[in-house]
Amino acid sequence: MAVPWATRGAAGLVLALGLVGLAHAPPFRRELARAACPLGGAAAATPGKREAARVEALESRRGAGPAPRRDVTGLELGSATVDTAMARLGVDEASCSLDRPGLVRECRVGGKTLFLRTDESQRVVALASVEREPLGLAPRRAEALLDAWRSALGPPHRQLGAFDGATLGAGVLAQARAEWRFSDLVVSVAATRIDEAEVVVTLEAQALPPPSLRASR
Amino acid sequence: MAAPCSSMMYAKYGAAAFTAVNASIISKAVAAPTASVGTSFQGLTQQQAMTLTTNLGAFLVVAYGGPNTYQGKSMLAAHQGLNITEAQYDYFVSNVVVPALSENGVPTADIMNCFAPPVTEKKAGSVKCDTVQSGPRPSGCP
Numbered sequence: 001m002a003v004p005w006a007t008r009g010a011a012g013l014v015l016a017l018g019l020v021g022l023a024h025a026p027p028f029r030r031e032l033a034r035a036a037c038p039l040g041g042a043a044a045a046t047p048g049k050r051e052a053a054r055v056e057a058l059e060s061r062r063g064a065g066p067a068p069r070r071d072v073t074g075l076e077l078g079s080a081t082v083d084t085a086m087a088r089l090g091v092d093e094a095s096c097s098l099d100r101p102g103l104v105r106e107c108r109v110g111g112k113t114l115f116l117r118t119d120e121s122q123r124v125v126a127l128a129s130v131e132r133e134p135l136g137l138a139p140r141r142a143e144a145l146l147d148a149w150r151s152a153l154g155p156p157h158r159q160l161g162a163f164d165g166a167t168l169g170a171g172v173l174a175q176a177r178a179e180w181r182f183s184d185l186v187v188s189v190a191a192t193r194i195d196e197a198e199v200v201v202t203l204e205a206q207a208l209p210p211p212s213l214r215a216s217r
Numbered sequence: 218m219a220a221p222c223s224s225m226m227y228a229k230y231g232a233a234a235f236t237a238v239n240a241s242i243i244s245k246a247v248a249a250p251t252a253s254v255g256t257s258f259q260g261l262t263q264q265q266a267m268t269l270t271t272n273l274g275a276f277l278v279v280a281y282g283g284p285n286t287y288q289g290k291s292m293l294a295a296h297q298g299l300n301i302t303e304a305q306y307d308y309f310v311s312n313v314v315v316p317a318l319s320e321n322g323v324p325t326a327d328i329m330n331c332f333a334p335p336v337t338e339k340k341a342g343s344v345k346c347d348t349v350q351s352g353p354r355p356s357g358c359p
């Protein structure tokens with residue numbers, strides 16, 4: 001007896017769904033990871049897609065006009081090569097570890113941690129630094145950082161809280177933050193009380209490509 | 218131990234506020250220039266992003282006193298193999314979590330008194346101690 005096509009199709013669909021469901025059972029998820037299944041582990045996104053995601057997520061912080069300077073970190077973000085950046089910032093490759101996608105170097109430089117983010121062509125597009133300071137010294141350190149960026153980029157476009165002992169002494173996760181938002185560069189300096197005794201001072205600078213370049217990625 | 222007010226945050230702000238903060242956290246994490254926080258989030262497929270959003274949202278809800286619908290892994294298991302250092306964690310808290318809360322209208326007093334403890338405590342089984350699995354151990358973590 002001939003089986004109607006609709007019945008055969010439905011049976012095939014049920015079988016396929018069953019196999020997919022079985023494959024997602026915990027014992028088989030490692031195999032799925034190799035096949036880049038969303039539940040099995042991180043799929044292998046290309047460096048270009050990751051860079052496009054970074055830029056897209058920064059769009060809400062893109063400002064109206066270009067930054068007066070783009071080399072304020074000691075290198076031209078968006079065009080400096082990794083080698084140039086490491087040399088200019090005095091970073092020894094031996095102090096760095098590379099993340100799994102091969103896009104971020106995490107380096108120990110003096111008392112701070114430096115993150116160098118590259119794009120698909122290994123140009124440095126962003127950097128961040130994280131350093132811990134004792135609560136008593138942190139306001140001075142953060143204020144010095146803020147002053148350096150203020151003199152380079154002008155007054156911040158946004159500032160939350162004062163970089164002083166009163167703000168940071170208020171409690172854990174008390175924070176002072178300043179942000180500069182240009183069309184080609186986004187910068188933030190923050191001081192955050194991270195526990196009873198210490199403050200984390202962070203600097204983040206991210207290059208933004210012109211919108212026309214972003215569209216062509 | 219988390220401050221008593223930590224467990225009252227969900228009741229105070231509600232589901233919509235937690236959803237908004239969760240979305241802000243994800244968005245800021247995708248933009249991050251650091252390892253793990255940034256590139257891991259940037260490499261997600263749409264399905265993975267949905268799973269992460271659901272799990273993170275459910276985790277935040279239960280951590281701050283809401284109903285427990287979290288079905289993800291333990292913090293220890295969820296971060297295994299990600300090589301998260303204390304610097305990455307500190308960056309995440311200061312440049313992702315705190316701005317996400319303040320930009321969504323959470324007053325500084327609530328951030329310090331009620332939202333801080335679950336993400337800054339350092340003791341066996343705390344979020345920070347279980348998440349930081351690479352580099353020097355944070356002081357206070359076993």
